Amino acid sequence: MPSPCDPQHAPVGDVGAALMMIDSRLKAISDNKTQPDAEQQALTDQITASLGPSGVDDLLDGACTLIYMFMQWLRMTYSAHGKDVIECVVPNLVATMRMMPRSVRPETIPTTAGLLIAAGTDLSPNLWRKQYGYWTEDEMNPLEATAFLLAEHINQLTDDRDFATRLIIEALSVADEG
Template sequence: MSSPCDPEHAPVGDVGAALMMVDSRLKAIYDDKTRTDTEQQALTEQAVASMGPGGVDDLLDGVCTLIYMFMQWLRRAHEDHDRDVIEYVVPSLVASMGMMRKSVRPEAIPTMAGLVIAAGTGLSPSLWRMQYGDWTGDEMNALEATALLLAEHINRITDDRDFAARLIANALSSVDQ
């Protein structure tokens, strides 16, 4: 049965820019650079401001595509061990976001949990979210945190700090070919 939230109907967005944003955040965390969250946020805001309105929408769709791809990979990895991806990924994601009080507003966490559940069940996160209206400002940091936490989760279970970025880069290069 087809759903209006099927990924085939979803815009892919700027996956490259979304991946660059997530990967640079991960590298800053892993390398424990002296750059502060405030400096990183200013750089992100500057990059987003230079994109214009269409570029921001493409970036949002790109982040949702990353979340979808990460959740599909996680779903297959968990199914190989007879585990439910929702049961094993969502609670730790929600708990982690709950600890990020300076970056993630509590009211955005249920939306991000729903977004991840939608992706984990094969629905497009961007189309699922679109049902509820426009993105809010409070959801921007939460969306970035969701993609970051999923990428870090993949890197942790593969014991490879670059696995999630390589996973997406390989998928992008196979599409180009």
């Protein structure tokens, strides 16, 4: 029986804007900046301020699409080595988030773990989350942190600080051609 959380029923959202936000965070960290570049932060703030309600929904869906795509790549990678993606990824990301109490409130960690598990079991993270109601403001930073930490995990696995971003850009290019 098909699941109502099947990815084929999920909106893709604005993957480009979500990727831009994650990529700017990745670059700031790789450049050893503790705070985002002021110009980059102003651009990010301007984009998010201009979104409006439907744009915010598209950005949320885009972030969930990134989480899904990253978890699918990780699932294939770990599976090729006889490992389970949930066992290898979820505990590490949850432990990392627990060390980020100013950005990720402890009560939001179960939701982010659920997003990871949904994506790791081939369910749409955004459809999985929406069955419990609309996103809360407290979940915004953890959602971004989840996508960021997955991208960083992929970059560390591949020893290439731009691999996760290229992975998504290449997937979007193929989708545009098809």
